Amino acid sequence: MKPKSSPCNGGGTIISFSVGNRLPYSVPLLDLPGKVHQVDVDLRDGDHTIASPEFELGTFKLNGLKTIMGRLRFGYSYDSKNQVITVCGTDYASAADEAAPHQDWNYNTQLMPGVAKIFREIARQANDAFIAALVEAQIYMVRVRSNLSDLQIDDYLNLCVVTSADGQFLGSYDPAAEYEEGVKINPLDSVYNGTTVVPAGTFFANVIGSDGDPKVRGLSWIELWRQMVNGGQQPVACTSYNFNGFACGPVDRGGHIIPGTVARPIPNGSDVYIFPICAAHNNNDNVYMSAITYQTAVWLKNYMGR
Template sequence: MLSISFSLGSHIAYHVPSLSLTGTGHQLQVDFEDGEHVFTSPDFELGTIHSMKDTPLLGRIIFRYTHSLEEGIVNITVCDEDYESADGMTLMTFPKGREDASCFERSSSAGFAADEIHRNGYWNTRSPLLPGASQLFKTIARDAARAMIEALAAKDDIILSIRTPFPEMPYEEYQQLCLVYRDGEFLCTYDQLDPLEFKGNFEIWDVFSQLDGTAQLPLNATFANVIGSTGDQIPGGGSWVRLWSRETRRPANTCASFGFPTSVTRCVRGARLVGGHIILQRTAQRVRRGSNSVRIIPICSAHNHTSFVNAMEARAERWVVVLKNYHNP
């Protein structure tokens, strides 16, 4: 079982005639069990509801996670604070003794706002009598999501997989990046499609079929090249290393396996960085189409060479982009 602890709660006091929030933080311990679970925290006190005979206001944190093993390494999957899903970090608030009057604020928009507004008349965070309260509770949920991810990222011996939202873009631009397949074989991106050739059994796929968030590998995790990845289409165009920088929000300025093994050290300095297709194995291997085990990490052209089939280690960089449905929609 993996355990972490982090602080949550608002450090900003809030006071209106109907409600007071103390602005006190709370320490929360999360024990991750094997499998897919919904974590529900113990109740903690947020403040006092004056309009209800000074009834204590309680809070409860809820989120879904997955705990699995990949090549013997613990893999924890959670939602980014901007990932719009009911699985994301949620703050449940309710008057003490009245769980039936609960309200929910999620770290990112999810569900139906009207349902929350009209949930009950006993306790409602969106009441005009509580100006700004719902946004404050949303901030608590977002801060909790970030604190949890930071606590997990501090673990050097696990894979931390984060479900992240796909960047929004205008419809016209998005359409141009879709992938066109004919008779099950990749043909081109939509912007390169010749209307005169639009014949036969065509299928158009969006890039959701190829990106599945980001992940942080364990320190010095072993990985190897994917044989046969040449030709895998890049979601959004450009290069794989640019895609890695965009999705991880990190600069690609060094080879992840810099200095290891020593046999390629002399080739690494000054070598061009690329976004390499990798798997968590000790030797380079072919991977079946449609696999969800392929990741992208910046490595130098010396490590990425077809002749390099040995193991590399996540030393200078540990963050990867996770591919879904590798090489095949």
């Protein structure tokens, strides 16, 4: 079932997607015939935790037939004015279980091998389908929280910056340097927060004054985008390749960008985004760009915040 969206008479937007176990599973105690259901989510402004209506998954066959029901529960944050929605990615660390069983039913037994995996996959596929439906709906910005991998101590130190006793920025932490008394080693200013998907053709512009923004994990910004967005592959062209007749060169920058058509400085602590762009675009604050080659950016939080 293709995800879709539609306006709601009450002022929200209905996002529709499918959920269920697509492949049948059957053992003497349990029958999951492969039911798929449509779930509708009415997006409303603000922070929300929602639970879907119950949907049928199958039948438990012990002491009579008992219907097995499932229900989705997840959260989102929606800024309807700016058309920005924030959700958790499927692999994002969460305090909630991916698939929470009924307190009176233990399906982690040898009598139902693999069922826990099936229920976990139902939850994960539903989250993926929800995100895909949001992207399909052409919401201006879909921000998906995700995690960097666990860091070794050397990598952790690369996430730190150094400030003087009076708060002056001294640069990224250098384990070989000798610092004066009173300096502070702080967590990295801009930290990876996930990815952001925008519709094709979305306009964006440079962040003026971003050269001093420290790097995540000691990586160059374009390497961070390559690892977290592009499966480790190098970008093939500038995101705004030849837009409006602009002559692009080789793509070799991970540019700090903001939505809109005007390049400008932004306050410390703001959200910024990283797209792969060419040096010519990166060095020209008099033009704006368009998401042509790529529509997924790295999302950074706490820009230059110290």
